[in-house]
Amino acid sequence: MNRSEGLVQRKNAAQASSNVYKSDEVANESDDDKSGTAAAEKDEVEDLDSKEARLTLMEEVLLLGLKDKEGYTSFWNDCLSSGLRGCIIAELALKGRIELEKTGMRRRSLLNRKIKCKSDVLTGDVLLDEALKHIKETNPPETTQSWIEYLSGETWNPMKLRYQLRNVRERLAKNLVEKGVCTTEKQNFVLFDMTTHPLNDKSIKSKLVKKVQDSVLSRWTNDVHRMDRRMLMLIYLSHVSDVLENAFAPLSDDDYEIAMKRVRYMLDLDPEQEAQREGTNELLWAIIAALSK
Template identity: 45%
Template sequence: MSTSGLTKRRGGGGNGGKQLTPKPRSSNDYDEDYNNTKLDNNDNNMSQDHKIGYDDKDIKQDLQINSPLLTLMEEVLLIGLKDKEGYLSFWNDNISYALRGCILLELTFRNKITLINDPARRRFELSDRLIQVINSDPTGEVLLDEALKIMKNDESNLSVTNWIDLLSGETWNLMKINYQLKQVRERLAKGLVDKGILRTERKNFFLFDMATHPIADKTSKEYLKNRILSLLIQRNIDLDSISNDQFPKTTSLKYLRSIALVCGAYAANVLENILLSLNYDKRDQAFARADELLTDFSEYPFNLNHQSPLGLGLNLGQEISNEIENSSLTDLQLELIAAVLSVFARMDSIL
């Protein structure tokens, strides 16, 4: 796979195809040209009548991005944690891989990474398209900054699947084995402790002690539950009505971010923890709706015109169209979000 983008070059104007034979030039001619060049440069420097070309997308990039209190990784982990016990299911093999995908999603939502703008990329699957770092400024989140530094320092541009594999340690490439992010779940849990969402306890498990992180602030998980259920069981979705201090109305791309959360939780096999309060039929319907969302948003352009046969989320396509229109993210970044979700959609075949 080629890792280099295509570069367009614009040539200068010609002489209408005429071949001109240069005349011999004296040293006086060179002195005269030099003096004329100096005068022209001085005139240009003094002139204030400059015309500056710009692209509307460059202006759009400067719009402020408002991120919620919790990252997507923290939200998925919080959903998966047992409230009182404070640990994840020992049988969950999917969450580690899904969390690395959530790291790429979060970096995209924060305008740190994008796909390489190579027209040839359309020959490849979404998940095989190449990523580049466009803003390496720290985010203030330790895991995000560590992943961003790794991606920035890598000289080769790797695909979406490659990066999720490398950050997960799922690779035979010994030269890049150090790209694996270590102790991700424990570090995310400690971050939630610092934010006042969890607390730390030590529990004895037969032969060894283990740090656990029971929930200290139950309202945080209720906020997540309300937002996810709104997407999965409501006919019309209004996230403004359930906004809070952790996920305010001003959050950038709040509908698309919430869909990414549902898909991440679904891929990580923790979504069921949110749906336990529903009866069997409602729960089955909610899983079907989550599968619909993953299908609709794991391709690009997003399938915004799809009306669910379940009769749910009737206004979702319009809400997402509106927020994309007002967003600072480019089409390539939205395509990257779809690429990560496409990896989630086939995780059962990967793991």
């Protein structure tokens, strides 16, 4: 083989190699386009989710208690105040801001253990951050039941009244208005005028009600520790706040009976025993123990 033939073969080989590289490059670009498209679709879905109102536990409980058209809670509900304060402590626990102190060698009951500040990073919610500030600055620490009493103002200790969170329902209703869930109106009740918050977007409450119903019907598990912790607390705190019945009212008689039977099963659980399960959040069960007394 002469020199010119060798040059031709090397040229052809280089060209072939270049073609292979280009085809791989095109394939990679195609894969990148696909992954980029998938990422874009995922971002779009997340963006849509972020636009939907994300409610805190206390906002969800209040929303379940609000009358759709009238825009106010029942005048006879005297349980909502302490229930909403339980929601605040539960929300802080779920966000990893507070925890129960360690039990040590001598096991103590949940109601005798103090709440400690685990992280003082602000949550961005005014009510939560206000409660977190109180818990962080209090020395010595207080128990779960004490904090529910302090935050609701239901304490006999005048030195602790400064911890009370005031106008909680009004502030939560304002949050719901800002999130587009409710609107603001004035209603006349003969002797006085009252600001009310009728539903503006019924779909959000419908989704919430459906989520609560599904948790004890189609998505029910016989082990509460397999339930989503947030949903577990929503059911307990809605019951304590006397608004859970509103979520079950639209059910058929058979489904209602099944739902209530499963809720009663949850309410009959012993918080002390459940808190000993591995991987559980003890503070959540301390809240349940405090509010079920």
